[in-house]
Amino acid sequence: MRFSQVIGHHEKKKTFIQSVSNGRIPHAQLFIGSSGWGTLPLALAYAQYVSCTDKGADDSCGVCSSCRKYENLTHPDLHFTFPFPREKGEKCSELMVDWRKAITNHPYMNLMDWMQLLDAEKKQANIPTAEIRDILRNLSLKPYESAFKVMLIWLPEFLGKEGNILLKAIEEPAHNTLFILVTENTEKILGTIISRTQPVRIAPIDQESMREYLSRVPELDADKAMRISQISQGNLRNAMSLVQESESPYFEIFRYWMGVCVTRKMYSIVPWAEKVGAMSRENLKGFFQYGLELMRGVLVSAYEPTLNTWMGKEADFISKFQSLQISAAQIEQIIKNMELSMMYIERNARAPMVLTDLSYSVARSLKKM
Ligand SMILES: [Zn+2]
Structure with a gap:
């Protein structure tokens, strides 16, 4: 990856480049910040x-032999260490195909994204001792091609006590070895490791760089790009999920359903429930998650409008919903019933039935008290 492909961080990039051209390359650095x-x-x-x-x-x-190998993450002098679930193997080298795919597609990923890619969201992640021994073995070898061998440890907070095996190597690394540790949470890292690395604090992405990046997302208009850049807190993951939400396929289904419940046109419920209930379980779950987020948006907007992150048609929906003057207690009741229904569906209850029951209870909750 080239600096030009990293969004924002202009000053930090300059600092890095300057330190390299001055020959001041710290042998162990700890990059600190959100993924x-x-x-x-x-x-x-x-x-x-x-x-x-x-x-x-x-x-x-970007074109020399080293850059080409760095860009497809196959450079023999670039060693990756990252947490993964026990079931997947003993050493990171066994997961390189998945790892390359993950970084290539989504370099701003966090641990949850990585575990999802491994189909292991519910598993425990760790960095096993076998991997730490592999780092040491790698350190004992000379660089193959480059002047530098790079040991990149993603989320060193997952190095347990065994991480102490690395201390000597981090403190006095073999000639031309660079340790780059990338952490989200320094409080969870072994103090002995922190004290042997130079901290590099990374800031959130600045608003203008984020806006500029989002303006290149296809079909996202300039206003939306601006608004998302303002509320995504410099975090690309937040920004991209806001982009997706603003184009949710569930909006029309949800808006129609709420309309039916508010106006109590109950004869429309069964056909709606049959149609929506025929979606895959995955899509139904998506529908519920989306609907729950939107209802939470309604609730939050009533208390503190600046906390609302919805835009466009969802923002219109929220303000129309608020004009109905439905109390927070009623909305909380709807949210609770939706959560229950989602749970029933996850446990394989018949979806059209659950959706019909839910519609009746939502209509009851919406009735003015
Ligand atoms: Zn190059």
């Missing part, structure tokens, strides 16, 4: 720059 701010992409761009054999004044060349 959605781009800590991992910055670490990758930095490592690629350090190793590039034809560095420019503001970026790696």
Whole structure:
């Protein structure tokens, strides 16, 4: 990854480049920040720059042999360590196909995204001792091609006590070895590791860079790009989920349903429930999650309008809903019943039946008290 592919962080990139050209490359750095701010992409761009054999004044060349291998994450002097579930193997090298796919598609991912990609959301992640031994074995080898060997440890908070095996290596690494640790939470890292690394604090993505990036997302208009850049808190993951929400396929289904419940046109409920109930369980779950978020938006907007993150048609829906003057207690009741229904459906209850029952209870909750 080149610096130009990392969103924002202009000053930080300059600092990195300057330190490399001055030959001041710390042997162990700890990048600190949220995944959605781009800590991992910055670490990758930095490592690629350090190793590039034809560095420019503001970026790696992108075409030398080292850059090409860095870009498809196959450089023999780039070693990755990351947490993963026990069931998947003993060492990170066994998961490289998945790992490359994950970083290539979504370098701003967090642990949850990574575990989802491994189909292991509910499993425990850790960095096993076998992997730590593998790091040491790698350290004992000379760099194959580059001037530098890079040991990139993503989420070192998952190094348990066994992480102490690495202390000596981090403190006095073999010649031309760089440790780059990328963390979200320094409080969970072994103090002994923190004290041996140089902290590099990464800030959220600045608003203008975020807006500029979002303006290139197909079919996202300039107003929306601006609004999302303002509320995504410099976090690309937040921003992209707001982009998706603003194009949710569930909006029309949900709006129609609420209309039926509010106006109590109960004869429309059964056909609606049959149609929606025929969706896959995955889609039904998506529908419920979307509807719940929207109803929470209604609730939040009533208390503190600035906390509402919805835009466009959803924002219209929320303000129309509020004009009905439905109390917070009524909305909370609806949310509770929707959560219950989602649980029934997850447990394989017959969906059209659950949706019909839910519609009646929502209509009752909506009745003015
Ligand atoms: Zn290069």
